[in-house]
Amino acid sequence: MSKKKEKILIVDDEEYIIEGLTTILENENYQVDAATDGAQAIKKLEKDQIDLVLADLVMPKLDGLQLLHELQSRDIFTEVIIITGQGTIDSAVKAMKAGVYDYLTKPIETERLLSIIPKALEHHRLVMSNRKLKQIVRNLTRYEEIIGQSSQMREIYRMIDAVADSTANVIITGESGTGKELVARAIHNKSGRASGPFIAINCAAFPKEILENELFGHESGAFTGALKEKAGCFELAHKGTLFLDELGEMSLETQTKILRVLEERRFRRLGGKKEISVDVRIISATNRKIRQAIEEKTLREDLYYRLCVIEIELPPLHERLGDVPLLSLEFLKNFNEKNNKKIKGISPKCMDIFNSYTWPGNVRELKNVIERAVILSRGDTLEIEDLPPRIVNTDKKTGYVNFQLGSTIEVCERDFILRTLEYTNNNKTHAAKILGISLKTLHNKLNQYQVK
Numbered sequence: 001m002s003k004k005k006e007k008i009l010i011v012d013d014e015e016y017i018i019e020g021l022t023t024i025l026e027n028e029n030y031q032v033d034a035a036t037d038g039a040q041a042i043k044k045l046e047k048d049q050i051d052l053v054l055a056d057l058v059m060p061k062l063d064g065l066q067l068l069h070e071l072q073s074r075d076i077f078t079e080v081i082i083i084t085g086q087g088t089i090d091s092a093v094k095a096m097k098a099g100v101y102d103y104l105t106k107p108i109e110t111e112r113l114l115s116i117i118p119k120a121l122e123h124h125r126l127v128m129s130n131r132k133l134k135q136i137v138r139n140l141t142r143y144e145e146i147i148g149q150s151s152q153m154r155e156i157y158r159m160i161d162a163v164a165d166s167t168a169n170v171i172i173t174g175e176s177g178t179g180k181e182l183v184a185r186a187i188h189n190k191s192g193r194a195s196g197p198f199i200a201i202n203c204a205a206f207p208k209e210i211l212e213n214e215l216f217g218h219e220s221g222a223f224t225g226a227l228k229e230k231a232g233c234f235e236l237a238h239k240g241t242l243f244l245d246e247l248g249e250m251s252l253e254t255q256t257k258i259l260r261v262l263e264e265r266r267f268r269r270l271g272g273k274k275e276i277s278v279d280v281r282i283i284s285a286t287n288r289k290i291r292q293a294i295e296e297k298t299l300r301e302d303l304y305y306r307l308c309v310i311e312i313e314l315p316p317l318h319e320r321l322g323d324v325p326l327l328s329l330e331f332l333k334n335f336n337e338k339n340n341k342k343i344k345g346i347s348p349k350c351m352d353i354f355n356s357y358t359w360p361g362n363v364r365e366l367k368n369v370i371e372r373a374v375i376l377s378r379g380d381t382l383e384i385e386d387l388p389p390r391i392v393n394t395d396k397k398t399g400y401v402n403f404q405l406g407s408t409i410e411v412c413e414r415d416f417i418l419r420t421l422e423y424t425n426n427n428k429t430h431a432a433k434i435l436g437i438s439l440k441t442l443h444n445k446l447n448q449y450q451v452k
């Protein structure tokens with residue numbers, strides 16, 4: 001039977017001990033290596049996967065106990081047995097408390113040596129398989145900053161893995177708050193461009209001219225007020241990733257300009273003559289249905305084909321309610337830390353509400369709800385009282401807004417918009433839908449009222 005030999009590293013400053021132990025252990029069919037001090041041992045342990053270390057307690061440079069601490073701080077997992085002289089048994093006992101498997105006293109008795117080694121190795125196998133299991137479970141529940149273990153999210157992780165290392169442009173679609181930006185960042189971080197910049201720009205946040213200025217930059221004197229030259233996002237994202245958020249809100253002219261950059265990989269700053277070459281991967285996102293945007297001619301079809309070699313569609317939270325407990329507990333942990341609180345859990349009644357609510361604002365809404373609850377909570381569990389009423393009373397189509405007679409239309413409009421935003425928990429897409437205006441109009445109006 002050919003079984004993979006287990007590897008043992010002997011660390012001792014005395015040559016004759018190394019030789020003696022090597023002979024004994026090789027006879028038992030272990031694979032043996034040796035180091036004459038702790039520092040040398042660390043090097044070997046970092047390079048190789050070693051199952052067991054037999055280390056002298058007293059050595060120059062790095063002694064046995066220090067060696068153990070080094071291993072622990074470097075997250076190197078191996079079993080350690082300490083060899084100690086009669087005079088240092090106290091220290092050996094200390095070492096066992098620090099995590100050493102066992103100790104042997106000099107002179108080493110072969111019989112005892114050969115009886116504890118298999119036990120130590122068995123222990124090592126157990127710990128390793130536990131660690132692997134934990135790793136697998138962890139991998140299934142999150143990916144970079146993205147949390148979720150539903151089959152839909154695991155499929156998303158698989159897609160991120162698949163696209164990260166290609167140069168393909170990716171488009172991410174999904175309702176507001178489903179994590180499009182998180183996915184964009186995860187793709188960047190997993191890609192060969194990870195050490196390059198990740199530049200994000202929200203295309204809906206600017207009027208056309210300002211957006212183009214942000215994207216392409218300008219030379220000084222390009223227009224009144226352009227005192228200094230400015231590099232745009234395309235330049236800033238060179239050798240990295242440019243994230244075009246809310247792509248669908250961009251004017252057709254700007255779309256044409258972007259298409260040209262994508263085709264030629266070169267462009268000019270506003271008011272500039274020099275052509276600038278860039279190497280940029282584009283990830284874009286939109287919370288609109290793409291097909292519809294193309295049919296309505298708000299998104300150029302040719303641009304879409306350029307940008308969308310691959311589409312990743314994020315499911316709304318209510319289609320993967322299985323992720324809600326995991327997300328809630330993770331957010332609870334984070335907001336506990338942030339607010340210096342020690343809330344231990346979420347009451348079952350609360351969780352029931354979470355599990356049946358529709359979450360129009362998706363994960364962002366859940367996150368906000370937990371943050372609010374953590375701040376308000378006075379107990380050690382989140383209770384229904386800590387939740388906003390709109391979540392608890394789901395039958396809530398009955399909000400009213402009062403206007404003071406004598407107000408201008410502008411004031412009424414402003415209040416109405418702000419109240420609608422409150423009602424949608426700051427979900428602008430949802431609010432725009434309710435108000436029957438485009439997201440862009442909503443942004444313009446908010447800019448006009450100078451509210452964030």
Ligand SMILES: Nc1ncnc2c1ncn2[C@@H]1O[C@H](COP(=O)(O)OP(=O)(O)OP(=O)(O)O)[C@@H](O)[C@H]1O
Nearest residue numbers: 146147148175176177178179180181182287363364
């Ligand atoms: N799967 C997730 N795990 C952890 N946090 C998430 C997840 N999805 C979203 N979030 C959090 O929710 C918030 C909204 O996420 P993000 O900005 O990525 O959404 P979005 O889809 O880009 O929304 P919008 O269309 O409104 O821009 C962020 O705070 C993000 O950290």
Ligand SMILES: [Mg+2]
Nearest residue numbers: 180181245285
């Ligand atoms: Mg976003």
